[in-house]
């Protein structure tokens with residue numbers, strides 16, 4: 001496997017009405033764009049058992065595939081169900097993410113009690129079901145404004161996390177610096193599917209943008225939306241805070257494709273990547 005180049009190649013996906021761009025990074029935690037065989041109808045494909053977003057217009061289509069953080073480098077396969085039935089291979093490389101060590105004074109946030117674990121598992125099941133949603137229209141694939149304005153990167157996506165020395169799940173979103181009470185908005189249009197307090201995530205909103213693209217906003221001090229609400233890009237979701245497992249006020253922001261948490265930075269416009277000091 002060729003090592004993944006340090007500079008990420010940008011690929012433009014041109015739709016009939018709007019130009020859409022995202023950064024294609026076919027690595028663990030990244031996004032692959034896989035050309036599909038020409039077809040007059042939109043192909044239906046899945047990856048690891050989950051339906052995958054297909055972009056383009058007849059007869060040219062691309063699958064936009066989220067790749068799990070724990071996937072090793074190698075040859076992956078898309079399963080096309082229609083109009084053809086076939087397996088489509090695509091290569092992925094390996095990206096090594098740095099470690100982050102965090103000290104928490106509330107030990108119940110590191111080693112929850114059995115009762116707290118029951119709640120955590122119930123909430124994770126619900127969260128998982130929301131991330132697995134797949135319907136609606138093809139969403140925009142480029143983000144032109146951040147969920148909190150005038151911000152900077154706090155913690156990057158994919159960090160291997162150690163809480164009080166114990167390794168836990170890697171960082172599945174990116175953290176933006178935010179003031180307590182600062183307005184949080186949705187960067188893309190969508191439908192609210194969850195809006196309430198969760199154990200680790202604190203005040204949480206999940207938004208379904210369509211075709212398996214789902215976002216989540218955590219540690220909110222206040223939630224302004226309810227499940228079922230349709231939101232335009234830029235609509236307020238709530239207020240930033242430090243509820244749940246957080247060492248201080250910030251916004252945790254996750255983006256998910258085909259039920260896989262990917263680096264939200266890959267969807268950001270060049271201006272926003274520059275603002276956050278991200279290598280491009």
Ligand SMILES: [Zn+2]
Pocket residue numbers: 155171173174175251252253
């Ligand atoms: Zn976070």
